[in-house]
Amino acid sequence: MKKINIGGVPEHFNLAWYLTLKDGAYKENNINLRWHDYPGGTGAMCKALRNKDIDLAVILTEGIIKDIIDGNPCKIVQTFVETPLVWGIHVAKNSSYKTIDDIKGTKAAISRYGSGSHLMAFINAENHHWDIKNDLNFEVVKDLEGAVKSLTDGSSDYFLWEKFTTKPLVDDGTFRRIGNCPSPWPCFVIAAREDFIEGNTEDLKTILEIINNTTSEFKDIPSIDKTISNRYKQKLEDVQEWLSITEWSQSLIDKKTIMNTQKELFALDIIDKIVDYNMLTYKL
Structure with a gap:
């Protein structure tokens, strides 16, 4: 076999x-x-x-x-x-960020460079007419568990991940979702x-x-x-x-x-x- x-x-x-x-x-x-x-x-x-x-x-x-x-x-x-894929845009429960405009220029948690969470941060930035070179910053967190830790301790500010996978974390108050970003493919x-x-x-x-x-x-x-x-x-x-x-x-x-x-x-x-x-x- x-x-x-x-x-x-x-x-x-x-x-x-x-x-x-x-x-x-x-x-x-x-x-x-x-x-x-x-x-x-x-x-x-x-x-x-x-x-x-x-x-x-x-x-x-x-x-x-x-x-x-x-x-x-x-x-x-x-x-x-x-x-x-519908990507949710998430911030920590106690974060002061309420809208996507609020996270412009802050730090995105990503699993790895070249990952979906990395690439979709660019798509989100383009959708909102940000300056790609100046308004995107990244913190590598490896996975969803790493993102929970990073957003909670403030080493990053927002995180894009599949909306329904992260929904339980939104429901239990770990994350707040401030928007969605569907992939264009x-x-x-x-x-x-x-x-x-x-x-x-x-x-x-x-x-x-x-x-x-x-x-x-x-x-x-x-x-x-x-x-x-x-x-x-x-x-x-x-x-x-x-x-x-x-x-x-x-x-x-x-x-x-x-x-x-x-x-x-x-x-x-x-x-x-x-x-x-x-x-x-x-x-x-």
């Missing part, structure tokens, strides 16, 4: 992977797929792909595009979640190392077929809202709202979306060049 390692964030978006692993669907096809949680998000997964700790990653679109352009020998093989893609693709094309096709069969019917799974609510400690009404606005994909990200995402990243100086569609994607 072939062992294949995949990484992703331990969040509700990836429950479909847990369900297929629990059902033994991959083992039935002689694949020992091992899931690895990356609470640190995109930056940690990019590093793991480069180090060959994992073969595949369910990863933020903007983060993997940047890292491939920066030399990570990977390709996007499919879109995973078609809809944009589909949020999650599946990326694979080039050397893995070359030697394991059929296994990769099988893995995608299994996960796609589950995501295409995900919303119809009986009591899926209750399952997510219990597993991820989220209120049922929040889960139901999230399900209503989230669509999974079973196809490769298209050229227009890739080029538009790169134009946005290039305009913000997040990437230093725009590359051909085929440099970033691989069609199975």
